[in-house]
Amino acid sequence: MPELPEVETIKRGLQNELINKTIERVQIKTPTLIKMPRINEFLSKLQNSQIINVKRRGKYIIININIDYQLIIHLGMSGRLEFHPNSEKENLTKKYEKHEKHNHLYFFFEDGSELIYNDVRKFGKLWLLRKKKNLSRIETLGYEPLSEEFTLHRFSKLLKNSTKNIKKVLMDQKKIAGIGNIYANEILFQSRIHPLRKANLLSKNEVKLLFMNIQKILLEAIELKGTTMVDESYIDLEGNKGRYGEVIKVYGKKNSICPVCGQPLEIIRIENRSTFVCPNCQK
DNA sequence: AAAGTAACCTGCCCGC
DNA sequence: TGCGGGCAGGTTACTT
8 A cells, every 4th residue: 555655644643643652562463464573572672662763764664762673664555553642542443443353553652642553454564673683675675766865867877777667667666665556657657658668768858757757746745645545545643544646647547538638548457556558648 | 587477365346 | 135356555476
């Protein structure tokens, strides 16, 4: 589910709510989601620890704890975090009632608030690791597309070195971290580039356009707090929907026409993912 | 070496 | 109304 803008929105929420909070107790209902360390160690390390800050890398949330450990969360397709402030607990319980059976992990804080990890499909994962010993998967992530290290020059070099189709490259977390199926579709449509074009054969202008659209679209989506499709499988910490879905141009638009030229949109499968293309606009 | 497929899971939608 | 197939924001492992 969540791509960079959704994960960033959740991270900002956690940053607002969790800093300096002390974890009183952790309750685990689905131990298989915790990849490291063993459950007992996971529980005992977190108990009475204090949250220092919350960061994001690609689609990973990184919660730094005062004991030289960090809690790393990947939400997979359907993972959510819910924050329940002490005072509103009853209202919120009602609000989330129908999803309750997919609550897998509870963090209870000293002040009575709680954080819940909920995940229908259970593709999400959590790790508690020493800060120095970074998760290898995070170490191999590619450029953070909204950081200064992500320059046109580097992006262009990266594309030159790949003969794969451009959609695959945009979604390759080892090259650029955080772009998933929704935003890859939108970025390519707005850049008028067909997703099956070979990355190394794009023109200089196309590369520049792509580069600018990656940042423009991700920033707009963060501004609107991510994308919630009709099924509501993404909501933020407070249970609010993202509004980027209201301005989405092609993703999920089955039986629709191109908003630019009016031709019917095509749906093709690339890497087993639905890909929405205007055959007239995207060359 | 790129590209395709299946697997991990549950729920929902669509057509028959 | 019910059943089966296909599909869903991700990632990894295996095959062609």
